[in-house]
Amino acid sequence: MLSEFLEQLQSWAESHSLLFGNDTAAYCVDQRRRYQGQTLAVARPNSVQQLAQIVQLCAQHRIAMVPQGGNTSLCGAATPDQTGQNIIISFERMNQIIEVDADNNTITVEAGVTLQQVQQAALAANRLFPANWAAAASCQIGGALATNAGGVNVLRYGNMRELTLGLEVVLADGTIWNGLRGLRKDNTGYDLKQLFVGAEGTLGLISRAVLRLYPLPTAHATALVAVDSPADAVTLLRDLQAKVSDRITSFELISRPCLDLLHQHFPSLQSPFAEPPAWCVLLELSDGGNSEHLFEQLASILFETGFADTYVAQNQRQATDFWRLREHIPEAQRLEGVSIKHDISIPVGDIPEFLTTCQSNIMLQYPDANIVAFGHLGDGNLHYNLFLSDKTALIYQQEAAINAIVYQLVAHFNGSISAEHGIGQLKKSTLSQYRSSTELLLMNSIKQTLDPLGLMNPGKVLI
Template identity: 50%
Template sequence: MPNDFLDQCRARLGEHYVLTDPADTAPFLLDWRKRFQGTALAVLRPGSAGEVADVVALCATHGVAIVPQGGNTGLCGGATPDTSGRQVVLSLQRLNRIRNVDTINDTITVEAGCILQVIQEEAASAGRLFPLSLAAEGSCTIGGNLSTNAGGTGVLRYGNARELCLGLEVVTPQGELWDGLRGLRKNNTGYDLRDLYIGAEGTLGIITAAVLKLYPAPAAQLTALAGLATPRDALALLDLARRMAGPLLTGFELMSDFCLALVGKHYPHMRYPFAERQPQTVLLELSDSESESHAREIFERLMEAAFEQGIVRDAVVAESGAQSQALWDLREHIPLAQADEGKNIKHDVSVPISRIADFIEATDAALADAFPGLRMVTFGHLGDGNLHYNVSPPEGTDYDAFLVNQASINRLVHDSVHAHDGSISAEHGLGQLKREEIVRYKSPLEIRLMQAIKQALDPQGIMNPGKVV
């Protein structure tokens, strides 16, 4: 069967787009964090939605399981095959065309393999903004972003990937092509299939294209850092900023002192922004449709009030685009610096914004009691309740020995997230990393409903098996 199946794939895609040589398939079989390594019968690289539909139909006929993959930047193993060697990786990278830009409707229609940064640049060239922004934007693809309902730094104002998508084109597990590429903001005609596929991590079908929302490009963006004593002060600043800046507030990122210390250690050219160390730092961004002077005036009033109320201890305001980028670079280099420091245990969690300080205090204390000396790398999108609550071992500890405690640390953190009414996955998805863990925190009814949807749409179980549910 494998040879017959692969021959049919070659006949449809072309010899060069059915990869079986180990040297050619290797980059597709290892996840970005190098935690999950799989094998595959082949890597298929279709160049159009029609070709995706054809090879999925072949897979359905031959009972071959499919692992969809975009830029392979995921953090939970959701795009990595298992070790059986019987699955195929279906790479969407060749589906990379911008199909349409509609500045009157403020939409852009793109194929799933488009790099996020390319979409941002295409929007900018049309005088528009596509606000989804995250650290991997130079290599991640929009299909993967939608499949994990990616968040990033602009969720506070613009929402997750789900809120930025109006329509989808999807290949079903039977190889049928659903054209739902409607640029409509109101469409109340039954079940919302679009929302079903977004966040499903390729377990229900394969997204091949999307209609995305655009926004007017802001006239000015103002970036600043504020130094604070505690996460509670950060929440007080967020409340104040919302009241005084309203919708102009587009970014609000929290970074602990240890985060910036790691950046300084591994990237010494990035200067610490304050004269004295600050226990917590918040990066704020205002986007103004009027002018930079208007944004600066609002920010100055905001900081004056924050200093008067004892919320902020110090502040730095970017005076140019280059300085603004330098401040954002501090934030974006935290994951890189932690990786340079060595192996670590990552948590992508969300809790109600009002309970973030409680969560950090309680969980920090519990971890310190159970595993003395742990170093907490706590940062994230405070404005939408999403924390990257990462754990590094005590300095000088053998990293492999430290990772023996991963299950216990995960359980402690996730139980605390659940106790604070949160979610153990905010924007990275479940993949294979958290597939079993989520059963502990979702009700049996939720799990049964998810399984019923999976069975109804993918009765053969060929779409990304072993992931999510």
């Protein structure tokens, strides 16, 4: 009985740990305000034991659970459906940094700790936690793990999957699996943690994690380079890799429409280019040692490559200004209006052909399209977004047709329709078109084994 469940839930709750009615409104809508649902309540545990008690209670009464971190999902992965027969489990009170182990280069945190807090705790120990993206101040580690988030430093350090050594997870029946091991080598059977990274809370709820830290780089060199084409950008990347190897921390591709949107909506952000180029690359090197030496090395390499319109940051303030251009692109798009967004990955060498062909295919059917392409060229991840003349939600009427153009070409290049944002609600119906029947069978088998009642974040990832 639902009334019995709510009565037991209330008896569990401490003050301020359970929300009902209007107090749940902010939790029921995603940050893009595209998905809005309803919930019985928002439960906010402050320990893994409390989390396990909630899950046990939900399993007993067959109540679906929607896990939510910082609510920064771009695919509706943390938003409930319209039935109102679920509860949201918020991790905002599970926000403790458990341990920083500088000798082992690890940090152990609860799922509700923000990415920014992890970065700051690492810095205080003279270490680096390299994951970084625009929502660092609000996104939580549990959500970052659940979506296998990426960001600007994946080229050197990898996604959240590569940054994770151990997990603690509450399973669908409330059992706590403790895999909090900070080991680089552990060959004792299946690597269970990998099941939960990227699963978007559909297999279990991540409660704590052991994450990798790295020595803190002491030298940085940042540059903005105008290029004529994405092919030139790929050539530059290969030249740099041949000369400086993994010291390339970030390598971002930015198109002219991005710069135009920045100029329109953030005129105070000054670009160093006298005339906005068709394409440009924002890149950063990092290492130990002296920044002046790295600066001179980067400047010399860029001079040798022959790219004339090049700006190497003279100091940290100028480097920060360059990065502010990149970081404000998503907000400039939001201010411009509603767009169709794609978070795709393609083999790096195929990106130039993809961009040329995809633009041609789109313009044939949508001659009014303004394509805003940018992203992490170094690891093959593009954010391929477009506006039509009507910049309202009416554009979603064209979404399926536009997605078909983009995703069919992505599939042609053996790419992925989701690089770092996940599947959520947005792409679950599309997933079956671009993963094989064998892959989907295996996914559903794992889901059935770990969540036989289908209570863990239903309606996400799998149909």
